[in-house]
Amino acid sequence: MAHRIRWAGFYTRPAIHLDQEMARNSTPPQIPFGVTMLAPILMNYGTKEQQDQFLPSIRDGSVNWCQGYSEPGAGSDLANLKTRAELTEDGKHYVVNGQKIWTTLAHIAHWMFCLVRTSSNGPKQEGITFLLIPMDDPGVEVKPIITLGGTHSVNEVYLTDVKVPVDNRIGEEGKGWTYAKGLLVHERTGLAGIQNSVLGLEKAKDNASTVKIGEGTLLDVPAFRNKVGALEAELLALEFLELQTLAQVSAGGDPGPESSIMKLKGTEIQQRISELNIEAAGIYGSAWGESDGPGFARGAMGGYLGTRATTIYGGASEVQKDVIAKKVLDLG
């Protein structure tokens, strides 16, 4: 029988309530890499020693993690990754060479959980191994990537002869894809950002209600109001879909490929909400520095630029559609 992964409290109703409260109070977002991404992997596939070593510092937030998956030649086609890990002769270490890219927060991470290739025989998905790599190793070099709007959040990570103890391998050699894949399904539901969008739409409405148009406000302008309404309707549906999925997970099931629906629609909605804010900013929509415009105006453009990434990362929208076509609709 296939190993059924336990998701503990990571993708449950209380977790959603936490998201809601954090969004409502405009706290900085929770960094997901340790808490919601690596921890479940450790709890399900890690050894007792690995759990004892890594879980406490994830729980208390004292150690930052980053995710070493994407590579220059492995984006949508993640299994195409080429970073090599070779066992030393004594069998005690892997020597890792290669390059990771789009590594969010690598510049502040202490550790990276990483997919590496340990074999090139057979299908691409086989021969991938899941390793935990300390970022302070002299063979690890992090270079910033500046994205739309001048933000530094993602990085290139170069790995040169990085020696990783075999004890830092999760599970079996060559099974890394299986461990990571289960997680991707859950990552997608998180990336949908539904609770943030619910709150984000409320904020967009608040912003628009401060913009005077004729006798009323921008919220009274039919073209704008209808866009808001359409988003509200879709979010109502998406919120319920999320609850249905959670019910399934709570019952011991798996969110399955339907999580791609949430990723696809959720990210599109995030982008559309960000457009509302630019429209509400009016002539100040183009301003980047300190103008006399309303307070939300500058954040509006930053939000619009930033959310362009949401339909690219975590499996681009085109990939999500492929997943739905293949796994849900049996379209080959």
Place this chain on the structure above:
Amino acid sequence: MDLSYTEEQNLLRNSLQRFVDNSYDINHRNALTTTEEGFSRENWQQYADLGWLAMSFAEEDGGIGGTPVDTQVMMEEFGKGLIVEPFLASIVMAGTALSEAGSAAQKEALIPGLVDGSLIATVAIAEPDTHQEFERINMTAALKGGEYTLSGQKAVVLNAQSANHIIVAARTSGQDADHDGISFFIVAADSKGLSRKDFPTVDGLRASDLTFDNVKVPAENLLGEEGKGYALLTKILNRTILALSAEAVGAMEVLYKDTIAYTKQREQFDHALSDFQVLKHRMTEMFVEYSLAKSLTLKATMLETQGSEETQRTIHALKYLIGKTSRFVAQNAVQLHGGMGMTEELRVAHYFKRLTVIDAMFGNTDYHLERFVA
């Protein structure tokens, strides 16, 4: 009806293309955006020397006597090069204001300087409460003892920090969005009581918010007839929208072509991305929408040149279509470049930002669609 460009227009286009190809790569352009003024005076002088700044002015005013179609040709090429020099502010906006409404003395005082590049001017219409309604002018101008006193605020004035003269829309009578009572004034940028807050726009260009605190302007600096400035306001906006649309068309051309080139060389799942039908169709849609936007830009420009009654309505349709198409083309250019499209290293990101700003300026899609169907 002859719909082809003239030989002169083709030569003009070639000279701009040569300049962009030889002297204006994206790194040069981005470096300029980090300078104090956000553009190169040296380039500006070269545009003057090449006659580009003179093109749209009448021959009797010291120009070359070009039509809006010549401006369209230039702006399209500027769009391809993502040019940051203040052509829109100084030549299209201020140039239109002076050409349309300037007295002989006003033209003589300013146009030669605009044409030889020694003077830069801009136009200030929008105010903090404008949102999309540019006729909503609340800045006041009161005449007393041979001079006007201007008080109020202007918002997001392009290149104001580099301008020697600012052409300002103010209200001499009426209120808020009344068409009557709008008057234009030529204001020296160093006038007492005029303060500026400068900031970059998201595309790396420059704009300022201006505060006029009892700024004294000589009565002879009234541009056009007092209280009858609404027609000039409309004319300036229309010419600006035509120019911006042409610029957007040029920028979109770069984006759809860059996207095709990128997807041909980027391989995933053992195929070039361009082999995937869904992406082929997306790029085809980008091209189709671009083609429509380009056609409507030329149609509207020709109507404006002819002084057709259809012009106003067509310009509303145009700005709507340009905004919608710019978003579609720019968003998909980034999407199809994947993570690379999000980096400031590739030029796609910079064209994306410029097109986003163009959509936000001088009335967005919703506003112009509403005016079009009204």
